[in-house]
Amino acid sequence: MxxxxxxxxxxxxxGPDGKGWNxxxxxxxxxxxxxxxxxxxxxxxxxxxxxxxxxxxxxxxxxxxxxxxxxxxxxxxxAGPHLSGWPSGTPLLLGRVRDWPRTPGLEFADPAAGRSSVHLHTWQGAETGVRVEWPVLAAAADLALTWQFRDEDGEAFWLVRLNPAVAEVTVRSKAYEQHTRHVLYTGGGRRRLALVKCHGTCAHEDWHLRHLAADLSDLVDAAPGGGLTGASAFPELLPGLRSFALCHADGTTTIRHAASRDFGASTMTVDAYVPTSSDLAAALLAHLARVAAW
Known part of the structure; x- marks a missing residue:
């Protein structure tokens, strides 16, 4: 229990020393x-x-x-409730910690003093209008969370959805002398979603790739989302995840992972067979957040 x-x-x-409080x-x-x-x-x-x-x-x-x-x-x-209000079409959100407004006329006895909520934003920083209290996040069973970080806008952390269709996808891996190859498929291996190559150690676990495959599977028949397309849709860094750096060129995304507490240094290339857009960027960034989550 x-x-x-x-x-x-x-x-x-x-007192702590046995001689009484002074x-x-x-x-x-x-x-x-x-x-x-x-x-x-x-x-x-x-x-x-x-x-x-x-x-x-x-x-x-x-x-x-x-x-x-x-x-x-x-x-x-x-009961493991799901987090309500999650915007459709994205597996990754940014949670920003916002203090409760102070009560006019109250100072020392203000019940709002020291209290806060989490306001959800898209990974690009746009507000979603969704506010979540800490106990809701504690109970939510379909999330992984990264460590908190601080930037010019205050304290924040990443929330990444655990895809419910993870059991329906297939990941086939094979180790070679110079790299390890992972091929991601839709359910039953009917359609290839991505070719992933890890040079050095694999900076992930098998379940991380399964969730990435499930996120990519959601993009197969979906209309491309709005926003930037091509290489301009991919940030070089995701705030708070200092171990990772991204580069997208000629249809291939290269993810470099510096040695961390959980994994050694690695370079991973991803050739995804879905349209290059901000939706694909969100799926790959969500993968990084899951790897970095506690």
Whole structure:
């Protein structure tokens, strides 16, 4: 059982050194309620909630007086809800952390102080109009998240969809002396989607390629999306993913991966058999976000 009902720290009058406290704390004038490990209020506690590392502090108060298994918060989380409001046609979104507006006339006792939500943007930076609270992201079962980073517009992180059609595609791999070849197909191997070659180590796992294949399969019969086409649709870097660099030329996308905690240095080339557009760029960038996700 994951830690759900988080107990507040116990007061020890002897202090950490056993000789008693010698200073006052404002915390003594507030109650210390139990917290719910399914209701994070920041990216740090979101990481804890999704990886089973919860501890008291940085969560909403527990709202149930009974066992956790009878609580609506617990039942909703166990159902693994999908994130609603996700724009169609893209597997990748940028989440920007936005502080709650302050309450006029309130300062020290403002309930909005220190609180935030996540506003979703397209990978190009356009607003989608979708706002998500931290507990919703903690419960969502169809997402992978990258580490948070900071740029000129504040704190942000990447959200990448896990494609539900991943079981329907086929990936066939073969190792050669100088490289490893991966061929991505639609279900049953009926249609080739992409030829991927990894020079050096393979900076991915098999499930990463399956999700890439599923994303490419979605583009086979879809009308090309709006925006840039050709090489101009591909950014050289994706903010926050410092291990990757992209280059698109003559129909081939080259992805260079510097050695990281999970994978060694690698150069991957992708020849995709779908139209070159911002939709293809989104599928390849989503692949990078999945590889970089925690």
């Amino acid at each position: 994951l830690p759900l009902r988080l107990d507040p720290p116990r007061y020890g009058p002897a 200073r006052l704390s404002l915390n003594a004038h507030f109650d210390s309620p139990h917290h719910c490990g399914l209701l994070p209020t920041s990216f740090a506690t979101l990481f804890e909630a999704r990886t089973g590392r919860q501890r008291w502090g940085g969560y909403e108060r527990c709202v149930s007086s009974g066992p956790c298994t009878s609580c609506t918060v617990y039942r909703t989380s166990r």
